[in-house]
Amino acid sequence: MPLRQKVVFLAIALLLLMVIVELVRRRRMRVEYSWVWIASGVITILLILRYDMLIALTTFVGAAIPTSTLFFLCILYLAVLCLNYSVRLSTLTREVKELAQELALLRLEHGRGDTDRPV
Amino acid sequence: MSARVLIVIPAWNEARNLEPVIGELRRVRPADDIIVVDDGSTDDTAAVARRLGVPVLELPLHLGYGGALQGGVKWGLRRGYPVVVTFDGDGQHDPQDVSALVQAVEAGADLVIGSRITAPGSYRGSVLRQGGRWLFGALARAITGLPLTDPTSGLKALGPRAQTLFALARFPDRFPDADALVLVQRARLRVEERPAHMRPSRNAHSMHDGRAVAYTFNMLFSLLAAAVGRQADLRR
Numbered sequence: 456m457p458l459r460q461k462v463v464f465l466a467i468a469l470l471l472l473m474v475i476v477e478l479v480r481r482r483r484m485r486v487e488y489s490w491v492w493i494a495s496g497v498i499t500i501l502l503i504l505r506y507d508m509l510i511a512l513t514t515f516v517g518a519a520i521p522t523s524t525l526f527f528l529c530i531l532y533l534a535v536l537c538l539n540y541s542v543r544l545s546t547l548t549r550e551v552k553e554l555a556q557e558l559a560l561l562r563l564e565h566g567r568g569d570t571d572r573p574v
Numbered sequence: 575m576s577a578r579v580l581i582v583i584p585a586w587n588e589a590r591n592l593e594p595v596i597g598e599l600r601r602v603r604p605a606d607d608i609i610v611v612d613d614g615s616t617d618d619t620a621a622v623a624r625r626l627g628v629p630v631l632e633l634p635l636h637l638g639y640g641g642a643l644q645g646g647v648k649w650g651l652r653r654g655y656p657v658v659v660t661f662d663g664d665g666q667h668d669p670q671d672v673s674a675l676v677q678a679v680e681a682g683a684d685l686v687i688g689s690r691i692t693a694p695g696s697y698r699g700s701v702l703r704q705g706g707r708w709l710f711g712a713l714a715r716a717i718t719g720l721p722l723t724d725p726t727s728g729l730k731a732l733g734p735r736a737q738t739l740f741a742l743a744r745f746p747d748r749f750p751d752a753d754a755l756v757l758v759q760r761a762r763l764r765v766e767e768r769p770a771h772m773r774p775s776r777n778a779h780s781m782h783d784g785r786a787v788a789y790t791f792n793m794l795f796s797l798l799a800a801a802v803g804r805q806a807d808l809r810r
Contacts (some may be wrong), residue, residue, distance in 0.1 A: 503577050556648060559631045559633045
């Protein structure tokens with residue numbers, strides 16, 4: 456990989472890492488979500504510094520050129536991430552439903568909206 | 575609490591229909607308690623129900639038919655009603671049919687469904703709806719082995735065991751129809767059917783209406799999930 460490319464990509468990867476750390480520091484992102492992003496930043500940096508690892512990986516999966524290995528990994532990574540979000544969304548949907556019902560039940564039980572006895 | 579039966583009416587923007595529906599219910603079933611579940615309506619559904627003197631379970635947001643129904647069932651469960659009847663707010667059910675369902679529960683059934691198929695002279699709905707009903711009926715029969723003709727009916731009577739099942743957090747909460755029946759069967763509940771007359775809905779929209787194709791696919795997946803999912807905790 457040409458030096459110029461290396462420098463540009465390294466800068467981008469480092470910037471990404473800084474943004475993640477800053478988001479966690481300002482409590483804009485929960486720590487449990489951050490490790491995935493930190494891991495992806497670190498892996499990016501690793502692949503930039505050690506291009507031979509990418510080539511070895513390409514040989515291992517049987518791809519023709521390192522670029523396609525990279526794209527394949529990226530897409531796989533995004534797909535897994537989406538799957539993870541779907542699971543989290545499902546959980547949240549269920550939790551919101553339960554909370555909404557509970558709120559309505561409590562409100563009715565404690566008088567607000569309760570006409571007590573049907574006429 | 576004196577009433578033995580709680581009638582749950584899930585209502586989403588049913589302000590226009592509640593008065594006749596509740597009026598008729600009160601005439602035919604004067605001893606029963608009624609609760610309206612206001613499913614995040616944007617009209618004055620809750621106000622109309624209160625004016626009629628009916629308690630309102632007011633959901634802070636729109637959950638959809640299943641979520642609203644479940645809220646009402648939870649109320650019945652917590653108040654210890656032996657029978658909870660679910661009754662649509664759009665006027666398509668006939669209060670006269672309720673007593674047969676309630677009697678079946680009191681005779682030992684856990685869940686009794688008001689079937690529009692077995693009722694003579696009942697309104698049937700569009701061809702598409704009939705086709706869907708037939709499909710889900712056939713699937714539910716095939717999966718559960720129960721002789722049910724109309725699993726998508728909104729008129730049901732629930733005994734305590736069915737109430738507990740319907741109140742589970744992960745109970746199908748979009749449209750608890752055929753998929754719900756699969757869970758009911760896997761929980762080994764006693765399910766029966768009674769004829770119920772269906773009238774045309776007073777609404778153009780009604781809760782089961784709308785994107786029929788999306789609904790069909792959702793229901794198919796939901797059926798599969800109910801059939802193959804891990805449900806060991808259903809039996810106790």
